[in-house]
Amino acid sequence: MAGTRLGVICQSLAIMFFGIAFGCYINWQVTLIVLVPLIIMLAIEIIHNMRTIKQLSVEKEVLRQYSGLFYEAIRLYRMTMIPISLAGGMCWTLDVYTMTFVYWRALDDFHGDIKFVGVKFISPTRPTSVVLNKFQLNIMPKGQRVTLVGGSGCGKSTTIQLLQRFYGVKKGQILLDGVDIRALNIHWVHSQFGLVSQEPI
Structure with a gap:
């Protein structure tokens, strides 16, 4: 999925999203009407791909590949978020302790100076x-x-x-x-x- 194919996919997605955003800005009612055929086309494409996978009897292989990518994304997310969460927790802890030590003080014998x-x-x-x-x-x-x-x-x-x-x-x-x-x-x-x-x- 590298090279020219990835570039074409990114370009197509960018054109689609910017087109939808611009259409909603100009006239969102007409844009919704135009999107109906697009949704139908996506549904047809999904059904067609499902039929292809079923005919080739590769459901388990596709599921295995998808699950592998999905759990790999979860693993990378956890590896990234654990240190970020720890750092955020430490910052909040230090902030709370600082506020506690700064604002706890009172004068034992206030003379009014x-x-x-x-x-x-x-x-x-x-x-x-x-x-x-x-x-x-x-x-x-x-x-x-x-x-x-x-x-x-x-x-x-x-x-x-x-x-x-x-x-x-x-x-x-x-x-x-x-x-x-x-x-x-x-x-x-x-x-x-x-x-x-x-x-x-």
Whole structure:
């Protein structure tokens, strides 16, 4: 099946598939009508070949050849997929373990020292709009009160959302007692803050 014959088969299949695709693009109803004779011709060819095999009494030989090719394809597929599956499983395992070790951490004694160090944040819904750029804020522990004042859209609510890890910073760090907030357990972070929403009920 090599050489000229293989080339002719590939060429014929390519012409057939591209012809069907183009026909469906132009008018799929007419294409379906045209395909009916093709299906009938294929059925006739299959029946004719089956009759030829039956007349030659080579059913078992043809079945043996087909089974050999079929099981060889399965063997090659298994040889290929086993290492791919193992590699995929290892990658998923490493990913899960990494996430576990990164996000498990909590502070034993949280004092409330909060620092925004050179924070840059871009809104996911507006990629061209920089909400915070090189933002610096230092909130000392022991009950210090801080008020954020500014016009609408200047980043007041965004600052709180970043502190609660609803979003991640593009650049810079947010530190809680000197520890990067991204290294802390997100559920623990949420448990440390009480938020009263500004929207009226």
